[in-house]
Amino acid sequence: MSQPRSRIAWQLAVALALILILLISGSTLFALRSLDQANLATREEHLASEARLLVDQLNTFHGSLRESTQRLAGLFEKRFASGLSVHAEERLPVAALTPPALYLNGQVLNNDFALVDEFRQLTAGVATVFVRDGADFVRVTTSLNKQDGTRAIGTVLDHAHPAYQRLLAGQSYVGRALLFDRYYMTQYTPVRDPAGAVIAVLFVGFDYTDAQAAQFSNLQRFRIGKTGSLALLDEQGKWLVPPAGMRQADGLNAVMAELTQAPGHGHFWSDGTEEFFSVATPFADGPWQVLANMPKAEIREVTWRVGGQLAFGSVLAMILAVAAVTWLLRRRLRPLGDLVQQAQALGAGDLSARLNVSSQDEIGELARSFNQMGEALATMVAHIRSAAQQVSSRSQVLSGLSSGAYEGIEQQSGEIGSMAGAVEEFxxxxxxxxxxxxxxxxxxxxxxxxxxxxxxxxxxxxxxxxxxxxxxxxxxxxxxxxxxxxxxxxxxxxxxxxxxxxxxxxxxxxxxxxxxxxxxxxxxxxxxxxxxxxxxxxxxxxxxxxxxxxxxxxxxxxxxxxxxxxxxxxxxxxxxxxxxxxxxxxxxxxxxxxxxxxxxxxxxxxxxxxxxxxxxxxxxxxxxxxxxxxxxxxxxxxxxxxxxxxxxxxxxxxxxxx
CATH class of the missing domain: 1.10.287.950 (Methyl-accepting chemotaxis protein)
Known part of the structure; x- marks a missing residue:
């Protein structure tokens, strides 16, 4: 008689398990969502911190380059700032150009490389002297070499160069420049004649290409977490240091533009094969954009790992709770077997079956109700038995009366038929x-x-x-x-x-x-x-x-x-x-x-x-x-x-x- 109790216990256990599954699933999903949001916020803060740290390093690096370049420019100006003069009527060929002759204390500087080479040897920096020829500044002497090793003389300063307009206005310019595939921290200083007109320009550049390459190499090896990285994006939207793991670098200008418009805030983006979460921080001296990146998979990994642990703990807790509830239900529902036996006895016709009730809970109340129902059924069956006997006797009497009435009606029908025939004959x-x-x-x-x-x-x-x-x-x-x-x-x-x-x-x-x-x-x-x-x-x-x-x-x-x-x-x-x-x-x-x-x-x-x-x-x-x-x-x-x-x-x- 334990099967009904087992069925009820299992049904309640299954119902409890389903409820716990729903509750735990809902709470787990909510916890995972909250954890994912918290993890994403933490990652965003971490990436922003790494990006700011790199910006600080770049500021320090470029600041030191700027200071070094300015010191070198001060040394170079001491040598060339006084005694420069331009003889506009005298033109000397410099490579393919014939700019005016530029003299330093009576010595022609056009095609004279002794002073600039000496400066390079002493400071490891490059130097160039420009002479003004109308609206152009022509290189007449320099220690800067082209890619083929020849000196970069007989060329003019590009009018689109950021220093050009400042030089025309008589102002100096300090900034980085890419010259013949080399990165330099440069300073352009105008030289005026007694009348205040700009007649020449002194250029000093400090080559930091190798240092920057080493720095970029370190950045490429640097990892945030397991697969996160730092990246640099120049002002033209080109990757100086691409994010680690990025396979497609082209066609992302719109995405990067949207990303850099909200510095300090993380955004998800995709290179077409993998999705990244990045935080952009501007580097004004570049002007570059520093991007701290992390693949979405790594960010989600923490969520899934913690979520898996949480789910495992929830499932374990649910199993223990269901087992405990099942044991408790089976123990508490044990009196239901007696109720089943009494119900079966009542179903078999034994109205004398009664239960011994000892508990005061709902099951005890149910047992007492069963006893009352048995007594009521016994009384009702006795009444039904008596009523059935009376109905049987009354129905027999009614049947006899009906038979007599039927015979009388049959006889009456015959007489009425005879009378009707006689009346019709009459x-x-x-x-x-x-x-x-x-x-x-x-x-x-x-x-x-x-x-x-x-x-x-x-x-x-x-x-x-x-x-x-x-x-x-x-x-x-x-x-x-x-x-x-x-x-x-x-x-x-x-x-x-x-x-x-x-x-x-x-x-x-x-x-x-x-x-x-x-x-x-x-x-x-x-x-x-x-x-x-x-x-x-x-x-x-x-x-x-x-x-x-x-x-x-x-x-x-x-x-x-x-x-x-x-x-x-x-x-x-x-x-x-x-x-x-x-x-x-x-x-x-x-x-x-x-x-x-x-x-x-x-x-x-x-x-x-x-x-x-x-x-x-x-x-x-x-x-x-x-x-x-x-x-x-x-x-x-x-x-x-x-x-x-x-x-x-x-x-x-x-x-x-x-």
């Missing part, structure tokens, strides 16, 4: 009845119309019978004239026959309509049958009348009795016609009343059909709602079963805890 039957009632209403209307027509015919038949009765009455009174009127009676008999046929036809039609009317037209059919029989008998009577008319002429005697019998029959026919007319009127009234009743029945039947349709629609809505309710109850039952299953799983999960 609606269809009502629609058929309404159609039949409308047809019957139309038939009743037609029957009433035919009855009215039959009544009208019966009225006509009654009128005809009354006419026959009147005729028979007349026949009784005029029986004597019956024979003469037999033809007329025959016509009347024809009319009666036609009326009888028409009556028979109307009676037949009335019987047909009564048969159509069914039960309600049964009485009308009986009347119609009687009317038809009456019509048949009327036809038979007319036939008999015809027979009788035929025999009127032969049987006059029996005519009266026959007429009386016919009158009786007429009265019976009138009575029958009156009865038929009354029956037809009653049939018409009953047909009209039946039509109205049929119309009312049709309206009621239509209303019943609409009500049945609405009831069928409502039953369908109830069936749909019942189906949805059945689905809800089914889902509720399924949910109850799922809840029971989850409760069982919850009991199994809770059963893992002890």
């Amino acid at each position: 609606s269809a039957t009502a629609l058929d009845i309404a159609d039949n009632m409308r047809s019957t209403e139309r038939m009743a209307s037609a029957n009433a119309q035919q009855t009215r027509i039959g009544r009208s015919s019966m009225d006509e038949a009654s009128a005809a019978l009354e006419q026959i009765s009147a005729a028979l009455n007349g026949t009784a009174t005029v029986v004597n004239t019956l024979g003469q009127r037999s033809q007329e009676i025959g016509g009347i008999v024809g009319v009666i026959t036609a009326i009888a046929d028409q009556t028979n036809l109307l009676a037949l039609n009335a019987a047909i309509e009564a048969a159509r009317a069914g039960e309600m037209g049964r009485g009308f059919a009986v009347v119609a049958d009687e009317v038809r029989n009456l019509a048949a008998r009327t036809r038979e009577a007319t036939t008999e009348i015809s027979t009788m008319i035929g025999s009127i002429q032969s049987e006059t005697s029996s005519a009266i009795s026959t007429m009386e019998q016919g009158q009786t029959l007429m009265r019976n026919g009138l009575d029958l016609n009156a009865k038929v007319a009354a029956a037809l009127a009653q049939i018409a009234e009953q047909s009209t009343a039946a039509g109205e009743q049929f119309a009312a029945i049709t309206t009621a039947t239509q209303e019943q059909s609409s009500t049945a349709t609405l009831l069928s629609s409502n039953l369908q809505s109830i069936a749909l709602a019942n189906s949805e309710q059945r689905d809800v109850v089914a889902n509720l039952a399924e949910t109850a079963r799922e809840l029971d299953r989850l409760a069982e799983e919850l009991r199994q999960e809770v059963g893992r805890f002890r």
